[in-house]
Amino acid sequence: MDKAEIIKELEAFPYSREDYWVLAGSAMALYGIKEQTSDIDLGCNRKMADRLENDGFSFRLTESGNRHFEYSDHIEIFENWINDTVTQVEGIPVITIAGLLEMKKELGREKDHKDIELIRGYLRHNKSNIKA
Numbered sequence: 001m002d003k004a005e006i007i008k009e010l011e012a013f014p015y016s017r018e019d020y021w022v023l024a025g026s027a028m029a030l031y032g033i034k035e036q037t038s039d040i041d042l043g044c045n046r047k048m049a050d051r052l053e054n055d056g057f058s059f060r061l062t063e064s065g066n067r068h069f070e071y072s073d074h075i076e077i078f079e080n081w082i083n084d085t086v087t088q089v090e091g092i093p094v095i096t097i098a099g100l101l102e103m104k105k106e107l108g109r110e111k112d113h114k115d116i117e118l119i120r121g122y123l124r125h126n127k128s129n130i131k132a
Contacts, residue, residue, distance in 0.1 A: 002035055002036055003029050003032065003035075006026050006040055007030075009040060010040070010092050015052075017091075018093075020048055021043050022040065022041070022042060022092060022093065022095065023041040023081065023103065025115070027041075027094050027095050028100065028119070030089040031089060031094070033118050040075045042078070044077050045079075045080065049066075049080075052071070053067065062078070062081075064080075066078065066080045082102075084098070104116045
């Protein structure tokens with residue numbers, strides 16, 4: 001999925017933008033750090049997680065006891081995950097770049113290390129335009 005596809009999906013998403021934020025690779029695509037991502041990862045507050053559960057979406061509990069929903073084939077939603085300060089990208093709530101960098105460090109997988117380098121390169125090239 002590219003930036004335009006992510007925005008299109010989220011424009012049709014039936015939940016309030018006050019209750020969720022974009023994370024991970026989809027946030028990187030929205031910022032223009034990378035061109036494609038395989039899915040959309042969202043963080044959400046408890047209110048939205050309750051609504052998803054009431055709307056019949058199945059979930060599993062994470063190690064921290066929060067709910068993880070597979071909303072569709074390409075949208076996953078994580079309750080209370082990385083509730084960093086959020087910024088807007090074309091009207092979409094997105095984790096800040098600083099929060100994204102911290103998230104990737106915390107996850108620590110091989111693909112996250114690669115993403116960290118992409119984020120750092122993006123920051124170097126866009127210093128004057130970024131509020132990290």
